[in-house]
Amino acid sequence: MKLLEVKNLRTYFTISQGTVKAVDDVSFDLDHGEALGIVGESGCGKTTSALSIAKLLPKEGKIVGGEILLEGKDLAKLSDEEIQKHRWNDVSICFQGAMNALNPVMKIGEQIAEAIVLHHKSSEKDAMKKAAELLELVEIPGERINNYPHEFSGGMKQRVMIAMALACDPKIIIGDEPTTALDVMVQAQILNLLERLRTEFDMGFILITHDLSILAETCDKIAVMYAGRIVEKGSSEDIFQRTGHPYTKKLIKCFPDIKGNKRMMEGIPGAPPNMLEIPPGCPFHPRCEYAEEVCRRSMPDAIERDRGHFVACHRWEVMRSER
Ligand code: SF4
Numbered sequence: 001m002k003l004l005e006v007k008n009l010r011t012y013f014t015i016s017q018g019t020v021k022a023v024d025d026v027s028f029d030l031d032h033g034e035a036l037g038i039v040g041e042s043g044c045g046k047t048t049s050a051l052s053i054a055k056l057l058p059k060e061g062k063i064v065g066g067e068i069l070l071e072g073k074d075l076a077k078l079s080d081e082e083i084q085k086h087r088w089n090d091v092s093i094c095f096q097g098a099m100n101a102l103n104p105v106m107k108i109g110e111q112i113a114e115a116i117v118l119h120h121k122s123s124e125k126d127a128m129k130k131a132a133e134l135l136e137l138v139e140i141p142g143e144r145i146n147n148y149p150h151e152f153s154g155g156m157k158q159r160v161m162i163a164m165a166l167a168c169d170p171k172i173i174i175g176d177e178p179t180t181a182l183d184v185m186v187q188a189q190i191l192n193l194l195e196r197l198r199t200e201f202d203m204g205f206i207l208i209t210h211d212l213s214i215l216a217e218t219c220d221k222i223a224v225m226y227a228g229r230i231v232e233k234g235s236s237e238d239i240f241q242r243t244g245h246p247y248t249k250k251l252i253k254c255f256p257d258i259k260g261n262k263r264m265m266e267g268i269p270g271a272p273p274n275m276l277e278i279p280p281g282c283p284f285h286p287r288c289e290y291a292e293e294v295c296r297r298s299m300p301d302a303i304e305r306d307r308g309h310f311v312a313c314h315r316w317e318v319m320r321s322e323r
Contacts, residue, residue: 001072003204004030004053004172009066009076011045011052020275022048022061024228030172030204035195037207037215037236039251040225041272046208049225050174052076053206054091055083070171088119092165094158096177101161102149108135108160109145115167134163138193155186159193166197172204173197179214191218212248213255216240221308224248227273227283230302234309244311246288246319282314290315 011023023045030036038046051057053068055075068075070090075083095101103111112134113127122130132142138159140152149157158178165173175194179187195218198205207218215222216236223233224247232245243249253266270287273279281298285291294314302312313319 002029002069003032003034003071005067005069006049006053007067007069009049009052009068010064011048011057011061012064013058013060014062015060018276021228021278022275023052025066026223026225026228026230027066028223028230028233030206032171032204033198033202034221035198035205035207035219037209037212037219037222038225039209039212039215039222041210041268043272043275044225045228046225047176050093050176050206050208053172053174054087054093055080056087056093088115088168088170090170091172091174092168092170093174093176094161094165094178096180100157102157104149107146107148108152112145112160112164112167115164119168130167131163134166135160137166137197138163153186155182155190158182158186158190162190162193162197166201169201170203172206174206174208176208177210178207180209187214194218211255212239212251224251227278228275229283229312230310231284231312232310233302234306238306238309242306242309242320244305244309244316244319245313246290246315247284249319250287282312290318 007027009023009026013020013022026049028036038049040046052063063076066076070086075086109128109131112131113124116122116127116130117124128145132145135145136142140156140159152160179190182190191214194205207215209215219236221235222239223230224245226247232239232248239248243252250268254268268287273283279286280296282295282300285295292315300312300314302310305311305316
């Protein structure tokens with residue numbers, strides 16, 4: 001049984017102007033010790049997918065279809081009260097800029113211990129001991145439990161947030177742009193740390209980002225999202241070496257090669273669609289250099305082109321033949 005299986009997930013937002021299909025028929029899975037990257041531009045549905053798994057959606061958002069199976073148990077069907085048992089204990093989320101959420105007037109150790117007491121019902125003494133161990137785990141000396149947040153750098157504060165996410169020994173950690181606010185060197189250190197922890201504890205890891213280049217080294221597999229749907233998914237090698245979707249191709253060219261190979265960086269022309277007025281046919285067609293008449297008429301299905309490599313594009317063969 002897979003650690004996590006998300007099947008045909010639909011999460012919609014009802015706002016005064018209409019219904020936003022933020023996540024529309026999205027499926028992916030994750031095994032113990034595996035890392036999945038979810039990538040796409042702002043508003044593509046990647047964060048909503050993560051919030052759906054932890055059922056942390058804002059009040060306008062609702063899961064209207066599909067399943068979120070955690071070791072076979074459907075989290076989508078649980079009440080708010082029931083999901084509390086799984087949040088932190090099974091699934092932890094580390095948000096972008098979460099380090100700024102640390103309480104400035106409370107010692108770091110007390111903040112980590114608070115999460116442990118709350119979710120593990122430990123005594124305060126045991127929780128402080130575990131807080132020091134968790135700090136060591138994220139490569140911060142345990143004696144710094146008595147320091148305040150202002151005594152830590154941005155990278156160290158993000159490590160503290162990772163220690164908090166680990167407080168209840170979750171099976172899955174979701175990092176939503178966990179390194180975006182950090183400089184490149186610190187970003188690499190945090191990603192290496194997450195990689196080490198994932199391997200050491202055989203956890204599933206979902207990394208959400210707009211920067212496809214950081215997923216190449218970090219993730220076993222990648223799902224590329226556009227306008228609420230997955231347009232391509234496969235192993236990291238499929239995505240980078242056998243790219244099948246024009247949007248993925250553009251995303252690859254948006255960021256410098258992580259290995260330092262020289263390549264021309266390009267932006268993606270146009271802007272992501274207004275989610276209240278998604279274009280008919282393939283939603284990417286107004287921005288796609290490969291678009292033909294069929295693309296304006298019909299939405300392409302995600303079809304398995306190679307084992308485990310899915311592409312939703314009418315013209316994937318043309319794309320592939322160009323490599
Ligand atoms: Fe481009 Fe057509 Fe493929 Fe959409 S279906 S990505 S418009 S070629």
